[in-house]
Amino acid sequence: MAATLDPSVDPLYRDILRRNPGQEEFHQAVHEVLDTLGPVLARRPEFAEAGLVERIAEPERQLIFRVPWTDDVGRVHVARGFRVEFNSALGPYKGGLRFHPSVDLGIVKFLGFEQIFKNALTGMAIGGGKGGSDFDPKGRSDAEVMRFCQSFMTELYRHLGEHTDVPAGDIGVGGREIGYLFGQYRRITNRHEAGVLTGKGTGWGGSQARTEATGYGCVLFTKEMLRMRDRDLEGLRVAVSGSGNVALYAAEKAQQLGATVVTVSDSGGCVVDDKGIDTALLKQVKEVERGRVADYAERRGGEVRYVPGGRVWEVPCDVALPCATQNELTAEDARTLVANGVLAVAEGANMPTTPEGAAVLREAGVAFAPGKAANAGGVATSALEMQQNASRDAWSFARTEERLTAVMRSIHDACHETAERYGRPGDYVAGANIAGFERVAEAMLAQGVI
Ligand code: NDP
Numbered sequence: 479m480a481a482t483l484d485p486s487v488d489p490l491y492r493d494i495l496r497r498n499p500g501q502e503e504f505h506q507a508v509h510e511v512l513d514t515l516g517p518v519l520a521r522r523p524e525f526a527e528a529g530l531v532e533r534i535a536e537p538e539r540q541l542i543f544r545v546p547w548t549d550d551v552g553r554v555h556v557a558r559g560f561r562v563e564f565n566s567a568l569g570p571y572k573g574g575l576r577f578h579p580s581v582d583l584g585i586v587k588f589l590g591f592e593q594i595f596k597n598a599l600t601g602m603a604i605g606g607g608k609g610g611s612d613f614d615p616k617g618r619s620d621a622e623v624m625r626f627c628q629s630f631m632t633e634l635y636r637h638l639g640e641h642t643d644v645p646a647g648d649i650g651v652g653g654r655e656i657g658y659l660f661g662q663y664r665r666i667t668n669r670h671e672a673g674v675l676t677g678k679g680t681g682w683g684g685s686q687a688r689t690e691a692t693g694y695g696c697v698l699f700t701k702e703m704l705r706m707r708d709r710d711l712e713g714l715r716v717a718v719s720g721s722g723n724v725a726l727y728a729a730e731k732a733q734q735l736g737a738t739v740v741t742v743s744d745s746g747g748c749v750v751d752d753k754g755i756d757t758a759l760l761k762q763v764k765e766v767e768r769g770r771v772a773d774y775a776e777r778r779g780g781e782v783r784y785v786p787g788g789r790v791w792e793v794p795c796d797v798a799l800p801c802a803t804q805n806e807l808t809a810e811d812a813r814t815l816v817a818n819g820v821l822a823v824a825e826g827a828n829m830p831t832t833p834e835g836a837a838v839l840r841e842a843g844v845a846f847a848p849g850k851a852a853n854a855g856g857v858a859t860s861a862l863e864m865q866q867n868a869s870r871d872a873w874s875f876a877r878t879e880e881r882l883t884a885v886m887r888s889i890h891d892a893c894h895e896t897a898e899r900y901g902r903p904g905d906y907v908a909g910a911n912i913a914g915f916e917r918v919a920e921a922m923l924a925q926g927v928i
Pocket of ligand 1: 647648649650651692720721722723724725743744745746801802803804826827828853854856857
């Protein structure tokens with residue numbers, strides 16, 4: 479990574495590189511935050527004196543464990559489990575679990591680090607953490623997924639608790655997996671501690687609108703960015719990457735607000751649907767039948783095209799919502815988007831834009847929302863789920879969505895105002911990093927050197 483950091487943080491960054499070799503995604507996430515902190519440390523020397531940057535970049539606790547499980551023909555497999563409990567200054571560790579073959583310590587640490595600032599931006603009492611496994615649920619039977627989840631929780635349960643550490647879903651972990659994980663936690667501990675996991679089914683402690691929250695929130699954030707430019711989503715063409723939880727509900731909300739979502743994708747390719755994605759059919763194919771976007775294209779027929787290996791960013795659009803995975807939008811993609819006249823890019827996924835891609839977009843004056851702000855609606859609604867669990871209450875969809883809308887507006891405004899306060903008007907990356915950092919730093923400062 480290029481050494482463009484402010485001299486107040488560059489030696490710290492070098493030290494982080496030296497002490498965490500091979501964790502490229504973690505380095506990238508740290509670099510992105512430190513890149514914007516120079517002016518904050520200049521204004522608040524007590525933050526540097528208290529060693530806050532060094533402490534915030536070092537997880538409070540890192541767990542790595544063996545997860546043995548047996549497949550349907552009796553073969554034994556050994557996966558690796560992770561939980562990084564990064565920062566609890568603001569509340570219990572909170573962040574999802576990712577099940578994907580690419581998961582390693584560097585990925586979990588990048589996600590956990592981002593989560594600290596994201597959770598701080600929500601204004602709620604939640605700290606940052608993340609976890610997962612290199613287990614690949616794709617192509618596995620329900621019984622195999624259940625046995626894996628039970629084995630994973632048999633180790634992890636001792637580190638969790640509604641006041642300690644509260645996981646949720648992420649890539650490869652949806653309602654099915656949360657159900658199996660919760661069941662095993664309940665069995666081992668003999669406690670129906672609903673607030674220990676979020677993303678539960680609405681019939682047994684889950685919150686209305688949690689499934690929709692990350693995607694919906696991302697679009698609500700986009701709406702706020704467009705409003706600052708006297709625009710709205712009505713009539714705009716939107717490109718969405720991915721077709722999982724975040725992508726599906728980003729597409730749904732964009733269409734509810736009058737936009738046309740012209741493309742979605744998965745790791746096999748993308749579909750181009752100029753009349754607008756049929757989100758009800760896409761949900762049926764993905765969530766009920768566990769199919770692929772190619773199946774969607776086949777079922778939809780007509781002029782819908784499936785492009786094997788195709789990239790959504792080549793499809794002309796006004797708004798781009800990367801909702802699949804990290805580093806999926808490169809500098810070349812960004813140049814294509816700019817050439818096609820893109821107005822706004824909001825990250826539904828975590829760190830989907832490469833640093834070079836983000837630079838191209840920001841230099842071109844595109845409204846660019848980093849994931850830690852734009853996708854915070856999911857974790858915010860998880861905190862609302864914890865709130866409902868604590869009071870043994872269940873709110874309506876409308877009430878929960880209203881709270882989500884208010885949270886997304888407040889995150890937008892916090893990023894916007896903080897960027898202005900630091901002389902970076904319109905820079906949502908600086909605004910999000912600084913606003914999130916300030917909240918955690920104040921809490922850490924008050925709580926002493928721990
Ligand atoms: P899902 O597992 O539901 O969906 C992931 C989607 O991204 C799938 O379409 C998948 O395609 C695609 N994808 C995943 N990895 C890759 C890859 N390496 N290359 C190409 N495509 C890929 O996950 P979510 O929707 O929950 O998560 C998506 C992103 O949003 C992640 O970055 C996650 O961290 C972030 N996020 C999720 C939140 C949530 O509430 N779920 C909250 C905040 C952020 P395929 O099926 O082919 O693998």
